[in-house]
Amino acid sequence: MDEGARLPRAARAHLPRAVCRTAPEGRAVITIVCLERDAVGARFRAPDLPHRWIEYPATEQADVAERLAGAQVAIINKLRLGEAELAALPDLRMVAVAATGADNIDLAACRARGIVVSNVRGYAVDSVPEHALLLMLALRRRLLDYVADVRAGRWARCENFSFFDHPIVDLAGSTLGIVGHGGLGQGVARLGTAFGMRVLLAERRGAAVPRSGHTAFDEVLAQADVLSLHCPLDDATRGLIGAAELARMRPSAILVNTSRGGLVDEAALADALRAGRLAGAATDVLSAEPPRDGNPLLAPDIPNLIVTPHVAWASAQAMQRLADQVIANIEAYAAGAPRNRLY
Structure with missing residues (x-):
């Protein structure tokens, strides 16, 4: 075991490097x-190729270029690789993204330098839809409110066998609007259908005519009892759900976001919940993670709001599929047949 592994995490994060695996001597090595x-x-x-593996438990953004110096392959999750970092890394040939979203990477700059960028796909097709459905159920059945009341002794003091202070609404028979119909959106659609929900697939905002099987974006906002977001964050989707979009939704509707925090105007959502213009919301993501400088959705006075710490993707099975796919992407690149390329 590397000696640094015995140190506390905060200390290990700043180790110069941890060399875990090396290749046989005399063979070309990929760092x-x-x-x-x-x-x-x-x-x-271990990748099935001659390699030198260096890992850091965590890395500060300011240290990215220094730690990647001399590397041919970088594995990153949420750190930014922009023009400034890439310009300082002439040896870099591949970026293996340990995620699906890659809004933290300057793809144009990578393309200009001939750097392959590969992401992981389909690894959370069970985990994220299950978490999204969990959030829908918790909101509609007011799970956290009833749990809090019981813990506060409310049930023990109740004159009746039960109490119904928080209105419960079934998912069955309600309309589920889905924005983004990739693998995750499709998974949520399957679960929603299994629960007896009517599913509407939203067309892209601003599209003149909906594609077959899709409904105009604004119409989905108006009809949905539950709106679930499953699209990537890019220039077209940033701020997709703002004050105007929230105003088009039913006051009885709820919003669920297990995609990217930047899809939603968080201050507008907090205002809508406080004013009762939306019945509830749940998000697994925020615009900045971790939210060290606070966030409008972390205020303690927002009713019927659930925030989870970006764990929808993180079932044990999903994380192992992600790790395996990262290595498979590196092996494919080394074999001259890159896969899951983002351009």
Whole structure:
């Protein structure tokens, strides 16, 4: 075991480097640097190629270029790789993203330098939809409110066998609007259908005519009892749900976001919940993570709001699939047949 592994996490994060695996002498070696090892709670198997593996439990943004110096392959999760970092890394040939979203990477700059960027796909097709459905159920059945009341002794003091202070609404028979119909959106649609929900797939905002099987974006906002977001964050989707969109939704509706925090105007959502213009909301993501400088959705006075710490993707099975796919992407690149390329 590397000696640094015995140190506390905060100390280990600043180790110069941890060399875990090396290649046989005399063979060409690819240096692979994993900058955010603790961001994935699963084992990375050894790549089937001559390599030198260096990993850091965590990395500060200011240290990215220094730690990747000399590396041919970078494994990153949420750290930013922009023009400034890439310009300082002439040896870099591949970025293996330990995630699906890659809004933290300057893809145009990578393309201009011939750097392959590969992400992981489909690893959370069970985990994220299950978490989204969990949030829907918790909101509609007011789970946290009833749990809090019981813990506060309310049930023990109740004159009746039960109490119904928080209105409960079934998912069955309600309309589920889904924005983004990739693998995760499709998974949520399947679960919603199994629960007896009517599913509407939203067309892209601003599209003149909806595609077959899709409904105009604004119409989905108006009809949905539950609106669930499953699209990537890019220039077209940033701020997708703002004050105007929230105003088009039913006051009895709820919003669920297990995609990216930047899809939602968080201050507008907090205002809508406080004013009763929306019945509830749940988000697994925030615009800045971790929210060290606070966030409008972390205020203690917002009713019927659930915030979870970006764990929808993090079932044990999903994390292992992610780790395995990262290594498979690196092996494919080394074999001259890159896969899961983002351009």
